[in-house]
Amino acid sequence: MGNSPGPPFRIIFLLVCAALLFPAALSAQRGALTRPENLDQLVGRASLIVHGRVLSARVEPHPQYANLSTVVVTLRVDETLKGAPAPTLTFRQFIWDIRDRLDAAGYRKGLELVLLLNPETRLGLRSPTGLEQGRFRILRDPAGRSEALNGRGNAGLFTALAPQLDAKGVRLSARLQAAIQQPGPRALALDDLRDLIRVLAAER
Amino acid sequence: MRRTKHRIAPARAAAALLASLLLLVPAPLPAGGPLLVGGPTFGLDAQPFIWNPAAMPVQYRVDSGPLSQKPDGTIVIDNAAGIARVKGMFDVWQNVATSAVTANNAGPILATGSFAGGDVKTVDDFNAVEGSCFAGTQSPIVFDADGSIFAALVGDPGVIGFADLCKLNPVTGRIVSGEAALNGAFQSGIGFQLTAAEFDQAFVHEFGHFLGLHHTQVNDNVFDQVPRQCNADDLAGLPVMFPILFCQARVSAGLPPLAPDDIAWISRLYPETANVPPGQVPFSSTHGTISGTIFFSDGVTPVQGVNVIARATNDPLTPQNESRRIGVSGVSGNLFTANLGQSVTCDNPASPTPLTCTNLNGSRFGTRDPRKAGSYEIPVPAGTYTVEVESIDPGFTDGSGIGPLDPPIANPGVNEFWNTAESATDDPTVSSVVTVAAGATVTGIDIILNGTPGRFDSFEIAREQSREPLPRWLRREPLRNALEAA
Numbered sequence: 001m002g003n004s005p006g007p008p009f010r011i012i013f014l015l016v017c018a019a020l021l022f023p024a025a026l027s028a029q030r031g032a033l034t035r036p037e038n039l040d041q042l043v044g045r046a047s048l049i050v051h052g053r054v055l056s057a058r059v060e061p062h063p064q065y066a067n068l069s070t071v072v073v074t075l076r077v078d079e080t081l082k083g084a085p086a087p088t089l090t091f092r093q094f095i096w097d098i099r100d101r102l103d104a105a106g107y108r109k110g111l112e113l114v115l116l117l118n119p120e121t122r123l124g125l126r127s128p129t130g131l132e133q134g135r136f137r138i139l140r141d142p143a144g145r146s147e148a149l150n151g152r153g154n155a156g157l158f159t160a161l162a163p164q165l166d167a168k169g170v171r172l173s174a175r176l177q178a179a180i181q182q183p184g185p186r187a188l189a190l191d192d193l194r195d196l197i198r199v200l201a202a203e204r
Numbered sequence: 205m206r207r208t209k210h211r212i213a214p215a216r217a218a219a220a221l222l223a224s225l226l227l228l229v230p231a232p233l234p235a236g237g238p239l240l241v242g243g244p245t246f247g248l249d250a251q252p253f254i255w256n257p258a259a260m261p262v263q264y265r266v267d268s269g270p271l272s273q274k275p276d277g278t279i280v281i282d283n284a285a286g287i288a289r290v291k292g293m294f295d296v297w298q299n300v301a302t303s304a305v306t307a308n309n310a311g312p313i314l315a316t317g318s319f320a321g322g323d324v325k326t327v328d329d330f331n332a333v334e335g336s337c338f339a340g341t342q343s344p345i346v347f348d349a350d351g352s353i354f355a356a357l358v359g360d361p362g363v364i365g366f367a368d369l370c371k372l373n374p375v376t377g378r379i380v381s382g383e384a385a386l387n388g389a390f391q392s393g394i395g396f397q398l399t400a401a402e403f404d405q406a407f408v409h410e411f412g413h414f415l416g417l418h419h420t421q422v423n424d425n426v427f428d429q430v431p432r433q434c435n436a437d438d439l440a441g442l443p444v445m446f447p448i449l450f451c452q453a454r455v456s457a458g459l460p461p462l463a464p465d466d467i468a469w470i471s472r473l474y475p476e477t478a479n480v481p482p483g484q485v486p487f488s489s490t491h492g493t494i495s496g497t498i499f500f501s502d503g504v505t506p507v508q509g510v511n512v513i514a515r516a517t518n519d520p521l522t523p524q525n526e527s528r529r530i531g532v533s534g535v536s537g538n539l540f541t542a543n544l545g546q547s548v549t550c551d552n553p554a555s556p557t558p559l560t561c562t563n564l565n566g567s568r569f570g571t572r573d574p575r576k577a578g579s580y581e582i583p584v585p586a587g588t589y590t591v592e593v594e595s596i597d598p599g600f601t602d603g604s605g606i607g608p609l610d611p612p613i614a615n616p617g618v619n620e621f622w623n624t625a626e627s628a629t630d631d632p633t634v635s636s637v638v639t640v641a642a643g644a645t646v647t648g649i650d651i652i653l654n655g656t657p658g659r660f661d662s663f664e665i666a667r668e669q670s671r672e673p674l675p676r677w678l679r680r681e682p683l684r685n686a687l688e689a690a
Contacts, residue, residue, distance in 0.1 A: 123357070
């Protein structure tokens with residue numbers, strides 16, 4: 001570590017610069033590319049955010065467009081963080097990759113997730129915001145604590161987030177401020193993710 | 205990590221040379237890099253799915269509409285320019301002198317079903333074209349000029365594009381058809397945009413998948429650096445098939461469009477065998493192969509799913525670091541099924557069937573040959589190399605996945621180099637040099653991991669066995685150091 005007296009500011013400044021300069025760190029659902037977005041953007045676009053477990057997932061054609069592959073996912077909803085609450089949620093997601101068609105896009109029965117979902121399209125299709133960026137697997141660290149990790153390893157999740165929140169006048173607790181000011185991507189405590197989502201969803 | 209290089213003892217070197225001479229015929233099986241590998245009941249056992257080398261060029265067909273247009277209909281990149289961009293992306297792969305892969309624009313996307321030909325601009329059009337791709341009739345490259353098709357299918361404005369294999373021949377093990385869709389909204393000048401170089405490199409990556417290449421991990425340490433400011437040596441060795449576009453575009457940094465790993469693997473899948481046409485070079489005249497098996501500490505049980513990298517030895521007489529610039533990777537057990545003997549990671553796990561999910565059959569992909577469970581093969585330019593193992597980054601899952609296991613396991617041992625005194629108690633920082641001649645395969649570069657449990661049980665939680673529970677880019681210190689250094 002350096003001994004600069006003000007690393008947080010420099011780090012934030014550099015991250016903001018990097019975010020403005022760098023559109024990439026592109027990756028996505030299998031076989032696809034998405035633009036990187038931070039948590040505020042992902043939450044803002046989501047019409048429904050839930051925490052729950054996969055009850056079932058099956059691959060089937062779209063009912064209207066037989067050549068479009070879809071995965072129909074049913075979740076047991078433990079908590080609704082944004083949108084109308086319901087005990088279960090079923091949605092249909094468009095998939096294209098052959099591997100997704102073989103393993104139901106990784107929606108395994110019992111998988112614990114926090115899902116940030118876009119509004120349903122006119123075709124009845126629904127995807128996580130930013131695709132893999134809005135799908136957080138819940139893991140347990142060696143001490144048994146729950147952590148959330150999206151399909152990009154949380155890279156870019158907090159990029160430029162602090163100044164965005166400052167500009168909106170959003171105040172975070174010291175714990176959440178510390179969470180979003182970590183300079184590098186990392187697994188995020190589930191409680192921190194849930195609290196951040198609640199704050200970001202409420203300010204809209 | 206300290207790197208101490210020992211030359212191979214003369215007797216061992218002679219043995220390696222003899223083995224190499226005996227193996228001048230290229231080994232039949234690529235061992236890392238292929239997107240999909242055949243199994244006993246689907247494709248050719250332990251062979252990657254590739255386009256038919258005897259039927260080159262790969263024939264693709266391109267949308268007749270513009271590549272990019274604004275919401276008001278103003279065309280930003282017209283069809284001719286779009287076709288030229290696509291050709292340029294395929295040319296990046298086709299121009300590899302040691303690879304025989306070629307691709308050809310066979311013309312506009314064919315009329316099919318309700319699609320009458322022309323511009324693919326509605327979901328009805330796309331659905332019909334998709335059907336023809338699944339049927340193996342054509343391999344379409346779709347321009348979603350204003351992003352409206354993506355909006356209807358995904359409902360997310362952030363999707364830049366995708367590529368996929370539509371149809372595989374389960375008997376011949378060949379790719380029959382593939383597709384790609386490019387979202388022109390990211391070149392329209394409105395909203396979030398990519399530079400032309402970034403957009404093109406992104407789709408060079410996607411077309412790598414289209415040609416049968418998987419992701420690969422070399423120079424993962426770029427995550428310790430500042431985005432888009434990766435250092436020259438690491439960037440030179442960073443494959444286009446690296447899962448995430450994190451650094452600046454290669455061509456923008458004055459580098460060739462492909463890294464040594466990309467060149468080696470596309471050549472391994474589609475090896476050039478002649479000097480025809482002029483400029484082409486037989487793969488066996490420039491590259492050789494390093495192969496071996498990764499073992500748990502018992503020295504017997506193979507380890508599947510760890511990353512193995514062959515790095516060129518550095519030439520101290522040059523200002524460049526060749527060990528960062530010339531690296532080629534493979535994943536242990538990449539040819540082996542990921543699902544044998546358990547029902548956790550079976551195909552379509554929510555609807556298991558005897559075909560897709562039983563303890564007996566496993567996944568339809570990948571061999572059941574136990575000798576392949578921990579084996580690797582790495583094609584490399586002729587030269588001298590060190591060989592090392594590391595974890596696949598745990599953040600590389602789903603769309604950024606690497607190798608047969610998704611999510612990947614952590615290296616159950618410690619990261620280490622191969623050396624001639626390989627054992628479960630050797631110094632992991634000591635490396636020996638492997639000399640590879642063109643056309644030869646150096647076998648037996650086996651690594652016994654240090655300090656592992658006797659055997660990894662697939663029902664255990666890999667994370668708990670990890671010596672490095674978080675990947676570099678999920679740890680805070682290195683990036684902070686890099687930022688402060690900047």
